[in-house]
Amino acid sequence: MNLIRYSPVFIVCSLLFVLSAVIALLVFRLNLGIDFMGGSIMEVEYQGILPQQQDLEGILKQFGAPSIQPIGEKGYIFRMGYLAEDVHQEVLRAIDLGQGVTEKKFEAIGPVIGNELRNKTLLMIVLSALGIALYIAMAFRKSSLYIQSFQYSAVALLVTLHDVIIPIGAFALLGKLYGTQITIPIIVGLLTVLGYSINDTIVVFDRIRENITKRSGIDLADTVNKSINQTFGRSVSTSSTVLLVLAALYFFGGATLKDFSLVLIIGVIAGTYSSIFLAPPLLVWWKQGKGAK
Numbered sequence: 001m002n003l004i005r006y007s008p009v010f011i012v013c014s015l016l017f018v019l020s021a022v023i024a025l026l027v028f029r030l031n032l033g034i035d036f037m038g039g040s041i042m043e044v045e046y047q048g049i050l051p052q053q054q055d056l057e058g059i060l061k062q063f064g065a066p067s068i069q070p071i072g073e074k075g076y077i078f079r080m081g082y083l084a085e086d087v088h089q090e091v092l093r094a095i096d097l098g099q100g101v102t103e104k105k106f107e108a109i110g111p112v113i114g115n116e117l118r119n120k121t122l123l124m125i126v127l128s129a130l131g132i133a134l135y136i137a138m139a140f141r142k143s144s145l146y147i148q149s150f151q152y153s154a155v156a157l158l159v160t161l162h163d164v165i166i167p168i169g170a171f172a173l174l175g176k177l178y179g180t181q182i183t184i185p186i187i188v189g190l191l192t193v194l195g196y197s198i199n200d201t202i203v204v205f206d207r208i209r210e211n212i213t214k215r216s217g218i219d220l221a222d223t224v225n226k227s228i229n230q231t232f233g234r235s236v237s238t239s240s241t242v243l244l245v246l247a248a249l250y251f252f253g254g255a256t257l258k259d260f261s262l263v264l265i266i267g268v269i270a271g272t273y274s275s276i277f278l279a280p281p282l283l284v285w286w287k288q289g290k291g292a293k
Contacts, residue, residue, distance in 0.1 A: 001232075004225045007281030014278050017270075018162055021169020024176075030168070031175030033079075033183040036118040038111035040083040042091070045075040047100035059094050063087065067179060071255060075104070079181070083108055121187050125164075128191060132198050133157045140205070146212055146220055146287060155282045156201050159274040163197040164190055167266040171259075185260040193267030200239070200275035204231050208280065220287055224280045232276060239272040 003010075034041050053068050056076065060066045067079040083091060088106065095101055109117075133153045140149040167190065174180035207227040216223055246268065249261040 001229055002225055003228050003277065004221045004281060004284060007277075007284070010277035011281060014162060014274065017166055018169075021165045021172075024169040024172045025165075028172045028176040030172055031179065031181045032118070033181035034107065034109050034114065035184045036114050036121070036182065038109050038114035039079060039081050040088070040106070040108040042078045042080075042088075042103065042107075043071065043075065043105040044078070044092075044095065045072070045102045045104055047074075047102065049099055050074055051095070051097050051099065055097075056095055059097075060091065063091055063094075069179065082110055117184075125187075125191070125194075128194055129157060129160060132160060132194065136198075136202065136205075139202070140209060147209075147283060151283065151286060152205050152209075155279050155286070156198060156205070158282065159201060159279045160194055160197050162274050162278065163193055163267055163271045166270045167193065167263045170266050171263065180259060183259065185256075186263050189260050189263035189267065192264060193271060196242075196268060197271030197274065200235055200271055201279050203234065204228065204275050204280060205283075207231050208283070221284050224284050228276060228280050235272055235276055239268055242268055 050073070053070065053076070056068055056078075057066065060068075060078070060080065063083070064081040069077040069079075071077050078091075078095075088108070092101065092103060133156065136156050137149045137153040140152045142149075171180060171182060171186065175182070204227060207230055208224055211223045211227050211230075212220075216226060243265060246261045246265045249257050250265065253261060
């Protein structure tokens with residue numbers, strides 16, 4: 001299976017996905033949750049008749065512009081600005097409507113804390129990416145035949161960026177269509193995608209390095225193609241097993257796990273694709289541009 005022959009097609013597909021994700025991000029922007037913007041989230045359940053969403057929106061206008069999301073058959077999730085405790089109790093009384101409302105969850109985060117969390121999250125993602133690049137450069141530092149360690153590192157960093165941008169773009173679109181918010185579990189999922197993606201890419205890179213050392217192949221492109229074929233089954237089977245677990249979490253794990261499992265599903269698919277069809281061809285293109293055989 002000569003995958004390198006079709007590398008232009010794979011790279012164009014990746015560029016289209018990344019471009020779509022960037023456009024979605026620029027047009028729709030991320031719908032940041034209260035973890036990063038500050039505010040309050042309240043989950044309630046009614047014992048009696050479930051009030052209409054429009055009625056609740058009218059009642060809560062005095063407390064700001066709430067976002068109301070139905071959950072289950074008898075509940076709602078309210079998202080609104082930061083509520084002090086006295087206002088919080090006033091909101092509970094206002095939405096009761098004689099139907100016996102039970103508060104199942106309430107969280108309130110001030111804008112200062114939200115801004116601090118946002119800055120720390122961005123710093124954490126940047127440091128994680130730089131740490132990954134440094135690790136690969138160190139791990140492949142003794143590999144200097146044809147491909148230098150910094151080239152492995154640069155390509156790995158590029159495909160990792162590819163694997164993170166695609167789910168971020170997807171969640172920007174989901175935020176516009178369904179009001180999906182970026183919360184801490186989603187950020188945890190993105191960091192997990194970083195680790196999974198780089199692990200899959202390193203497996204392929206390590207086989208490429210091994211085959212280059214053995215001079216297994218007519219030229220660099222042939223050596224890289226053999227390495228892809230040797231690791232193809234491992235990558236696909238591992239990812240398929242992970243995706244089965246994530247699909248079970250998404251469909252049967254409850255509402256709190258849906259966004260977390262979805263970002264992992266998108267990221268694992270993108271990471272598997274990039275480690276097989278994107279990272280190795282980029283190495284070949286880089287070296288062939290310098291005349292390596």
